[in-house]
Amino acid sequence: MFVTGTIVIHDRWMELQQMRYVIAVAETKNFTRAAERCLVVQSALSHQIARLERELGAKLFDRTSRRVQLTPAGEAFLPAARQSVEAAERARAEVTAAAGEIRGRLAIGAIPTVGAIDLAASLRDFRSLHPQVRISLRMGASGDLVDHVRQGALDVAFLGLAPGIQPTGVRRIELARGELVALVPAGHPLAEDREVDLRRLSGETFVDFPAGSGGRAQSDEAFAAAGIRREVAFEVMAVDFFARLIRQGLCIGLLPASVVSQFPDLCVVELLDPPTRVEHLVWSRRRPAPAAAAYLSGLGVAEEDLQSTPGS
Template identity: 70%
Template sequence: MDLQQMRYVLAVAETENFTRAAERCHVVQSALSHQVARLEKELGARLFERTSRKVRLTAAGEAFLPAARQALEAAERAKAEVAAATGEIRGKLAIGSIPTVAAVDLPAVLRRYRLRYPQVGISLRVGSSEQLVEQVRDGALDVAFLGVPPGFRPQGVRERELAHGQHVAVVAPDHPLATETEVDLSRLVEETFVDFAEGSAARAQSDEAFAAAGLRREVAFEVSGVDFMGRMVRHGLGIALLPSTFAAELPGVRAVPVTNGPVRVERLVWSRFTPSPAAAAFLALLDTDTRPPAE
């Protein structure tokens, strides 16, 4: 069994097709098929069910795949560690972020990182804070930028606070509140809201602020994207509560400060295990100490 055979199996599993897998791996199909067959013979079990229309993993293939992925990741990590020992940062860096991150200029940071470490392959995934924490904990992401209520503490990862930020009321230009210099939550309860999904960290910031003030509001529209939220506000379908730094960048709306509005904490999270050289270099760029906390 060798790493190349594992790469072939992974490619077939992900494409569900030997021809596409061979194209991805830059080999002829006959060579890839031969190596997969050799591996199956060595393991004493078929990894794939082959039909004229589709290729599917068998139960043995399902069992083989997680360990194969770990072996390939370990091999890549070993190569990156050796390169780092000689002064070169290589490997892969997987970053997660909420769409409204404001504590750092993420595109600018990524540009600096790429210029400094051109041998590192970077991927960026946007999602909710809850999803991102889980993916960092599971090793799918190296680091992630979150936006959460003050009391939210991510479990199973290391983290540091980046910034506190106040939410503002985001309204259409012709909305009666658009000319106000400041509003109170009690003035907003009669409004129709556009917000994130109930139960999400992004939604909890606003829900907790209204609950603390003893107020109830109506959320008529639940959306997952901030751009779509801004479009709905511009068309007068409702108002929204968003971080002030981010709301200022939305076109065609007005941002009104809220005296007792929601507070959002932006946090940076990373694995509780020793980061890869590529991840450690990224965290260092953000002036983050990756040493384990003292016992």
């Protein structure tokens, strides 16, 4: 047997499926949702994790009626489990790619306001070329998405960040720069104005992304630079819910000009001193698996940019 950290592994095979179950529970923090993701009944998933814990001689999860979280042993086990599952899936994908067929998985992350490309159309085009690839999409905040790319949970991600902020530990290209505009309900006093400055908005109630997120940062920084305080009463992630709140006259919002055409019933007001955001496409510093490499190539990423970074 051998010892790694606090985990003791005996001389018997550890099943990849058990590792997939552990990863699913760690990411969802819920046994029921993990079982749904893995397309198994919860009892089967729980049984396999309990069996793995017996073989390891350590608990991987602390379970209560309210939450599930990794133990220190689980924290030590998770990165190796991810690497093992990824290596097995990549080996299978590399073999099929050598035979001329792209298989495997393509896990994409994206902010809710991607404007530089038509993300849904890009996935449709990719699926038509490579129907054997399993595609998944996760929407989230830029900071979380880039962490998932570094960890290998996502292959590529589309981010939106304030100018001057660059994602680290990943490869990236800049896709676009754009300005934010104000979105107000029909009949709002600002709806008659073609352009306003941020100071004119200071007395309004806002909807915005959660504090600390990349999507919020550019607006917060612009107001701070102008020496203006504002009230953000509604913090949400879904852009559609932005629009629903604005429609009800509860608030106004700032969104990239590239996405507001989705809401033709709302009024767009341009800003004289607008916040600016930069969209990035990021992927791992290691050479991407065949499916991810094919997707990135389809977006115009050069072959030399897909090579692994020395020492990564």
